[in-house]
Amino acid sequence: MPTVPTEPTPASGARRVTLADVAARAGASTTAVSYVVSGSHRPVSDALRARIEAALVELDYRPDLAARALRTGASTPMVGLLVPHVTMPFFSQVADAVEREAGRHNHLVLFANTDFDPDKEAEAAARLIAAGVSGLIVLGEGDADATAAVCDRARVPVVWVHNDRGLTGLGTAERPSHGHVGADHVHAGAVATEHVLRGGARHPVFVGGFTVEETGLVRRDTVRQRFEGFLAAQEAGDPTARIVTDLSAGDAYRAVSRYLVDHTPDAFVVGTFGQAEAVVKAVVDAGHSVPDDIDVVTFDGGPVTGHELFPLTTVRQDLDAVAVNAFASITGTPGSSRTPVGFTLVQGASTTAPARSSGGAE
Template structure:
């Protein structure tokens, strides 16, 4: 005859079969020799008082069994003020994504939602793993920034009946007509190039960035491709191809400058994460910024204002993007979503392009 007992969170069968299960409140009561109500009073600090001896006995039994309260069941027994949103971000070390995550968290909290964040590293498998785990724990909506596994995440959210908002850019297609919440990156590239041509008279401008699968495996090549499209609509410039890492930008720009007789008059750097590296590559090669080479980037943050040379940067409306994304995930039936256009961008003038004094942001032009 087999004997079954609860021990350290497992039910052991001394026969052929071995199964495990999570210890319950009733198991704690049995081991402590008290009622389940008494265990509940101890673990929940009420509503009735218990003696110190009974409390010690219950806690000792709970420790022996490695008992953990069922948080989902506990949540169902009390009024629920805070709900949960999942947020997937490619790289929280990059200023743009950090700014988006911070603003999204504030917007969610204003709507009584807590935010669980997954840092995906542009890895499609990790992105899907986070999406599946978040829907399993019962999130009320998912926000995906810079998605690289759009079709599978879309399918996971559809099966779980979890609304999803796509922010900044996405790779692949969705199975429902869900709009993208983001800025007009084509207009951003056009604005960067136009500023150098029209304000500074540049005719020899190179674009720094990678936007094909050959150039970039892990990175936001879709956004860079759109920015290059806008750039190319203004000027037929050289492309200095990189893998979208700072080291890649430093290496590629340095190699280009060593291979040409004369440095280009200006660079448009496709991502914020590469702007400082490109600038350093120029100065290490000998030319001065902005005296010899003018530089315009994208998505420069507040911290950039204290650099040795402030970066002229095309900026996205982070606050507006975050508010709209939260609105989409909390109210996925909003009627204007299908006809929504990308959001306008502005140019913040710094010193890297030769605008030596700060001025009002220059709006994007169509």
């Protein structure tokens, strides 16, 4: 098998491993190696891809980001941001925080929408890597194996924000270039539930779906974790005290409206902010008052401006800390990618109990 020369360079003391080196080790062409590294959909046989990926790991290949910038014409360093859809309130707030943090370090942000589609997410990751980003910040739900594989092949660091997507070994020898930044969603679910219990609720009900069958699209781990916190906060949490919905506001409205025909809960804990206003409308349209009859609390709402018609009580993550730690994870700037970020319960007009609970890094 060909060996890789290791003549020293003044900058590092060791010669940088190149695509040609990987090609020689794998017995492949540099073109085939380039296809694998860039995440291109050009045809490469499974056997050849396996040899190339093994050679990348064995030689510890790292892309030359400076050369990539020259090749793509990017004079300013860039990071990539993938979100399910930038028009959704939580994702747009994260995008804003990431862009501000990147600007502090003179980086540009390239972003793409993925529509909660794992295949589309992996394709977008490959496109951003080909465009010259030095790392990826990814928000999403469901299976992330395809996107993780694209990043691993390209040797580009990635940080999973808000949800670790069920990936294991983040930040360890198993996945050294992967990080995770987000709140403790189980704790957040407990804080939201304790808030309505303090206000006198005795029969709270959780609103939200989290399995693929329930959402009709992807697994929602964050919603499941919040439901776990909802149950843990009660002495005898009832796992049937949940209204199953898909991801839409319309389905939340219909499901809650049906539930209220035969049930009289005193609080709703809504798993996603995007469905909370629909829940409030369903309550009001059924002839009840919020919060006099039924409390409503949710998660990840936007900043309170004081001009909202009906501000919701929400458990809000520290998105500035999310952005700082996510950027640090992929660029090596000071920060942390291993500690849960804090959150605060912000009192709105949709609950009666005073807001006194918050949480954060343990």
